[in-house]
Amino acid sequence: xxxxxxxxxxxxxxxxxxxxxxxxxxxxxxxxxxxxxxxxxxxxxxxxxxxxxxxxxxxxxxxxxxxxxxxxxxxxxxxxxxxxxxxxxxxxxxxxxxxxxxxxxxxxxxxxxxxxxxxxxxxxxxxxxxxxxxxxxxxxxxxxxxxxxxxxxxxxxxxxxxxxxxxxxxxxxxxxxxxxxxxxxxxxxxxxxxxxxxxxxxxxxxxxxxxxxxxxxxxxxx
Numbered sequence: 001x002x003x004x005x006x007x008x009x010x011x012x013x014x015x016x017x018x019x020x021x022x023x024x025x026x027x028x029x030x031x032x033x034x035x036x037x038x039x040x041x042x043x044x045x046x047x048x049x050x051x052x053x054x055x056x057x058x059x060x061x062x063x064x065x066x067x068x069x070x071x072x073x074x075x076x077x078x079x080x081x082x083x084x085x086x087x088x089x090x091x092x093x094x095x096x097x098x099x100x101x102x103x104x105x106x107x108x109x110x111x112x113x114x115x116x117x118x119x120x121x122x123x124x125x126x127x128x129x130x131x132x133x134x135x136x137x138x139x140x141x142x143x144x145x146x147x148x149x150x151x152x153x154x155x156x157x158x159x160x161x162x163x164x165x166x167x168x169x170x171x172x173x174x175x176x177x178x179x180x181x182x183x184x185x186x187x188x189x190x191x192x193x194x195x196x197x198x199x200x201x202x203x204x205x206x207x208x209x210x211x212x213x214x215x216x217x218x219x220x221x222x
Contacts, residue, residue, distance in 0.1 A: 017208015039114030120159035129176035184214030
């Protein structure tokens with residue numbers, strides 16, 4: 001899948017820092033699944049999900065107006081023209097009400113490197129997390145990946161360094177009724193000093209080297 005000839009060169013360059021094979025395996029994404037991604041951006045992860053779930057699956061890929069206007073509209077629209085993106089449903093909605101009514105009984109919802117942005121964008125995260133909880137089937141997975149902030153920093157660095165403290169994310173999502181099922185360590189980097197801006201436009205040659213936490217939350221089955 002990762003070696004498919006129709007994958008963009010820029011996506012392949014990101015693979016070394018993103019570990020996409022391990023990501024899809026950790027969250028147990030399989031053909032035929034119905035999933036969603038919030039903050040899909042230009043579609044790197046959305047395309048991976050589309051390839052994985054295949055023609056019998058579905059991917060609801062959401063972007064808010066701000067993201068589309070700032071950087072994503074053109075590359076996202078171009079990506080959606082690729083045949084492999086056929087399972088993808090483009091969703092233009094805001095984060096506090098991110099998914100359409102037909103996005104229900106989902107197997108998984110992904111939020112990759114974007115939870116911190118919901119802070120400085122002043123999103124009602126309690127409302128967002130409740131909407132995600134509602135859209136998932138019992139036992140469904142909420143997959144969260146983000147850049148680590150230093151211990152005790154909470155949300156202090158969300159706009160300046162694009163980082164958030166893992167503890168805070170866990171607390172907020174568990175407050176929405178989710179249970180922490182597992183943590184992935186394949187994006188950890190203990191050498192990261194946690195004091196530099198890891199946004200794509202600012203990280204330069206450090207891109208893909210930040211310490212990132214990978215959290216698997218589940219909607220209780222009962």
